[in-house]
Amino acid sequence: MSTSEKPDTLALTYGALLARLWLAARAIQTGVEKFATTTEVERLALVDGKPNDYGLMETATVKTYALDAYKGIPDGLSETFADQPMIPGFMLPIYNAVLGPALIILGLTILLGIASRTSLFVLGLLYISLTWGLILMGNAGQSGVAWLGTHMLIIIAALALHRHNRFCILKKW
The missing domain is CATH 1.20.920 (Histone Acetyltransferase; Chain A)
Known part of the structure; x- marks a missing residue:
């Protein structure tokens, strides 16, 4: 320059x-x-993006934020x-x-x-x-x-x- x-x-x-x-x-x-904290929750397993009708469950990890975490x-x-x-x-x-x-x-x-x-x-x-x-x-x-x-x-x-x-x-x- x-x-x-x-x-x-x-x-x-x-x-x-x-x-x-x-x-x-x-x-x-x-x-x-x-x-942040993560917890595991049980939920209906998804089949083709929708909850299944057979009662199949899966464990999912959910992230949350809280002062006590x-x-x-x-x-x-x-x-x-x-x-x-x-x-x-x-x-x-x-x-x-x-x-x-x-x-x-x-x-x-x-x-x-x-x-x-x-x-x-x-x-x-x-x-x-x-x-x-x-x-x-x-x-x-x-x-x-x-x-x-x-x-x-x-x-x-x-x-x-x-x-x-x-x-x-x-x-x-």
Whole structure:
């Protein structure tokens, strides 16, 4: 680009908006999934898309969301992390309680443009903490580390495009 060419501000605005929307959707849905549970129910088996007349039953898995189903850290991972000397034991219950709501709140603030830079920075810190836990899991968490690294790059891109970030409620921070 020569010095006389101006950057395509519309494209940069779209880029900032897309990064913000993607990060918000990812954070909100990840937080909401912390309230999900699955149950098995018996129901009439479907034949050609309709309940059968023969009384044949099948087991179906149904996903529901409820406040009492909340698990910030799944039970299996809680046990794994409890054995880690690098994670203070008193921190796990706090992290378990805060993780889901923090993801939802950060996702909403990023979506609405409320203190976008600060919200993006805090989301980045949260992803670093998740990365820390995955690293402690060893090989089992390595693909998750790569995914979170990709999330960090999108956060960095969103922060770099901040001057083109439009449609914000509170733009100062």
